[in-house]
Amino acid sequence: MKIATLFTPEYPLVLESGRSLSHVQVAYEEYGTPSRHRDNTVFVCHALTGDSHPARHDPDDIPGWWDVMVGPGRPIDTDTFHVVSANVLGGCAGTTGPLSPGETGRPLGPDFPEVTVADMVTVHRALLAHLGIERLYSVVGGSLGGMQALEWLLRHPGDARRFVLIGTAAGLTTDGLAAHAISRAAIRSDPCFDGGRYVDDLIGPGPRDGLGIARMVAHLTYMSPESLESKFGRAVQPGREPTGPAHGRYAIERYLEHQARKFVDRFDANSYLHLTTAMDRFTAFERPHAIAPENDPAVHVFSFASDRLFGQEVTNALLAQLTATGLTTVTHHRDTTSPAGHDAFLLNVPGYLREMRAVLAEPSAV
16 A cells, blocks of 8 residues: 655645645556556546455455455556555545544544545545546445446546546435434444544444444445345354354344444444545535547446346436536446445456456457
């Protein structure tokens, strides 16, 4: 992981809210080698709980969150492309966020300002300027990463030759808003939340229970009913005897508890509040957009039939809105093979990966 300082007191980051950050550092990683003309860079935008590490750098490295997609011989082939991925503004994996120190030297916590998807893109573009990259081969992202890629397309269509939007939408449905509302309520109601100052005041372990419940709620939206049924059904966890109504015996319950425990060890509750709020408030086409002929990149939308977070109607609306901007190349690739739900974009789904490889390796490729 590398760290870049992109904004300073002399040149602060002015957020969409009107507030500013006078010191912004960004955690990022690079894979592959820039071409002689510096025109082979793919920027990978991560999802809600991702970070700047989509793939292993070598066999001894820790796994990345998108090893099926990024790496030598993968669809985003690091033998061909120079890949950049950065932890988002407001995150908790090296980029400035609620855990970052304020003027007092203590974590900003709840005083960290509201950020938007557009603010995230502003920081991504500043990172690329820092790296001397003027135009991208592609911007690729799934879920919240797809929202970033969509916002980038609409605001700066000339920045890349192609934009790839995977398992995403122009805005959350009411179901999505509701899931986030429950998740944030769980965090805020945890006795150790302490108004968001759990790091500063060192009140117990922090809101681990609330954050864990938030992860359990979210995880259900990432899986399809079919995948839950096939993996767990009403199976009882081996070795688990019923312990009364407070603690069930079913494998699905143990699985969700396991996911919660893993998550709270690596993620910050205040970051979760900020990033889910940014997703909630994302409305890509709230203002009119028209893309000029000279800035007409190829746009590729990927969706999954089993995705209950962003279903068919959501994808159809996105496609119609993209076409209305004047874009001349908008393609849609819909996978009907994977029962995994929203999480399918992270998994080894052969047809989807083949299509991704084809999209990124068109005759006009590097």
